[in-house]
Amino acid sequence: MLHCRQQCDGNHPVWGVGELDLLQLSISGLANGCVYGLIALGFVLIYKATEAVNFAQGDFMMFGAFITIWLANSYYLGINFWVAVSIAVLIMGMLGYLLDMIVLRRMFGQPQIAVVILTIALGFILRFLAGAIWAHEPQSLEFPLAGEKITLGGLVLGVEEVAVILVTFALCGLLYLFFSRSRLGMAMQAASQNQLAAYFMGVPVKRIQSLVWALGGMVAAVAGVLFASKGAIDPSTGLLGIKAFAAAVIGGFGSLPGALIGGIIIGLVEPFAAYGLPAGYSQIAPYLIMLLVLIFRPHGLFSQVQKKKV
Amino acid sequence: MTGEPVLQIDNLESYYGPIMAIRGVSLEVRKGQIVTVLGANGAGKTTLLRTISGVMNPAKGTILLNGEPIHGREPDAIVAMGMVHVPEGREIFPLMSVAENIAMGAYVRRDTSAVRRDEEMVYGYFPMLGERRGQQAGTLSGGQQQMLAIGRGLMAAPKIMLLDEPSLGLSPLLVEEIFAIIRRLNEEQGVTIVLVEQNARVALEVADYGYVMETGRIVMADTAHTLENSKDIQAFYLGVREETQRGQRRWKQRKTWR
Numbered sequence A: 001m002l003h004c005r006q007q008c009d010g011n012h013p014v015w016g017v018g019e020l021d022l023l024q025l026s027i028s029g030l031a032n033g034c035v036y037g038l039i040a041l042g043f044v045l046i047y048k049a050t051e052a053v054n055f056a057q058g059d060f061m062m063f064g065a066f067i068t069i070w071l072a073n074s075y076y077l078g079i080n081f082w083v084a085v086s087i088a089v090l091i092m093g094m095l096g097y098l099l100d101m102i103v104l105r106r107m108f109g110q111p112q113i114a115v116v117i118l119t120i121a122l123g124f125i126l127r128f129l130a131g132a133i134w135a136h137e138p139q140s141l142e143f144p145l146a147g148e149k150i151t152l153g154g155l156v157l158g159v160e161e162v163a164v165i166l167v168t169f170a171l172c173g174l175l176y177l178f179f180s181r182s183r184l185g186m187a188m189q190a191a192s193q194n195q196l197a198a199y200f201m202g203v204p205v206k207r208i209q210s211l212v213w214a215l216g217g218m219v220a221a222v223a224g225v226l227f228a229s230k231g232a233i234d235p236s237t238g239l240l241g242i243k244a245f246a247a248a249v250i251g252g253f254g255s256l257p258g259a260l261i262g263g264i265i266i267g268l269v270e271p272f273a274a275y276g277l278p279a280g281y282s283q284i285a286p287y288l289i290m291l292l293v294l295i296f297r298p299h300g301l302f303s304q305v306q307k308k309k310v
Numbered sequence B: 001m002t003g004e005p006v007l008q009i010d011n012l013e014s015y016y017g018p019i020m021a022i023r024g025v026s027l028e029v030r031k032g033q034i035v036t037v038l039g040a041n042g043a044g045k046t047t048l049l050r051t052i053s054g055v056m057n058p059a060k061g062t063i064l065l066n067g068e069p070i071h072g073r074e075p076d077a078i079v080a081m082g083m084v085h086v087p088e089g090r091e092i093f094p095l096m097s098v099a100e101n102i103a104m105g106a107y108v109r110r111d112t113s114a115v116r117r118d119e120e121m122v123y124g125y126f127p128m129l130g131e132r133r134g135q136q137a138g139t140l141s142g143g144q145q146q147m148l149a150i151g152r153g154l155m156a157a158p159k160i161m162l163l164d165e166p167s168l169g170l171s172p173l174l175v176e177e178i179f180a181i182i183r184r185l186n187e188e189q190g191v192t193i194v195l196v197e198q199n200a201r202v203a204l205e206v207a208d209y210g211y212v213m214e215t216g217r218i219v220m221a222d223t224a225h226t227l228e229n230s231k232d233i234q235a236f237y238l239g240v241r242e243e244t245q246r247g248q249r250r251w252k253q254r255k256t257w258r
């Protein structure tokens, strides 16, 4: 049962190198998957409440990361890390809110495709702006605990990866409490399950929708901070939003837990695909999974298909 | 039973794009009344209620709630003023539990202790809902969803309630049950009720006053008693019923009308 291919000195639990590698790969895949999952969460959040898909969600993530880098890194403003994160989250929240209030609300009655094109264009604008302001070289966020290692019996984990995973799960817990306990969260649920009925109950649906966009922006900012804490980010990184979109589809595009799990599935599959498949093939793994899910479970793994009783 | 006017509508016009769905409707509802608006499918009844509750904006005309103009206001402001709309087709929140749906009904209210009391009142009127507090609302039967929609509407503590076809798609037994509750709500809670129906027989049974709508216009208005006995109403709206004591006569009328 125990494989002892290299030194077994008895101090470490006896794990073979193969298992260690697998575990380490899984942890870093899980950390990546958390970021995909958070971006996917933003897609689904906004889609459920407003029936619009924000194709700029990945660019929101990138922009939130750059705002934090600009505020916190020593070669820019160098303010306190946590203050920088809070400000970036607030700014991205406001961006989401204002985008809905000023632009999208006026597009009411336009075909869906108009909103799609608009958000794609917005992604271009954010990429261009980030490049113009912060240049195109990859940059990392100066994470206060960066470089520290956590040793778990032979397993050496970067503190960044552990932080990404913990923060993601904490954020999801918070969001769960928010949606199930708070008045505003219930109103958001109501507006996304039955907009007309929400109107009849006196829910100010338009304002709620703007607030959902704000929440989408804030979650994207957190995803960006996590991404830039564990690796380098450049203005085109936002394009990984496409991968997160695949994650949302895998999860059913209507289920928040599904989005997170879809992201984690992609995150976990990626490193193993890179490990086992010839170079070039591994990149298509996420989309392959998406296609398989679409073929065999067209409503996604965690769909909440609701049949209306007549 | 004629208190002061609660709802006064004058010359209302509403459009869906270029389609004029409400063509100059005027009506009045007095405090404590049950007023029914009858009409065939497509007459504009739902549009009228949507315009009153602020989900649609009228192109013309005035709506006064307790003397205060409300046309063009947002629906949340109107709910907060004590008028609630229970939509047709049981528009519930399907993925929420029964209790959460009921709680959403009180969204505009801040008086927590009174909300608690009203929850118990709603479960008193609809014991079936009380037994299913934790059940997902989308899994309820049609009749249960209709009761949930009415119970949820009650949670707004309305002084006036707009009910859109509560009998739609329900068995005669369930219709009787729901209409008995509507009457009790009117008598015991003093809720003024505007009842939109295609089912003229049950509606006129509980109503004090009735309006008849055709293609966006009011074509007839009278006390429920007079309407029930009017030849036209019997022919066009009651004629197809065959199981009352006066069934024989109605049966004949249905035949001559055809």
Ligand SMILES: Nc1ncnc2c1ncn2[C@@H]1O[C@H](COP(=O)(O)OP(=O)(O)O)[C@@H](O)[C@H]1O
Pocket: B016, B019, B021, B039, B040, B041, B042, B043, B044, B045, B046, B047, B048
């Ligand atoms: N969303 C809509 N868009 C366009 N026309 C509509 C819409 N809803 C209803 N109508 C039209 O408005 C008229 C009135 O409909 P409605 O108010 O639903 O009637 P009722 O409730 O009496 O059956 C009908 O001719 C219907 O076709």
Ligand SMILES: [Mg+2]
Pocket: B042, B045, B046, B047, B088, B165
């Ligand atoms: Mg209708």
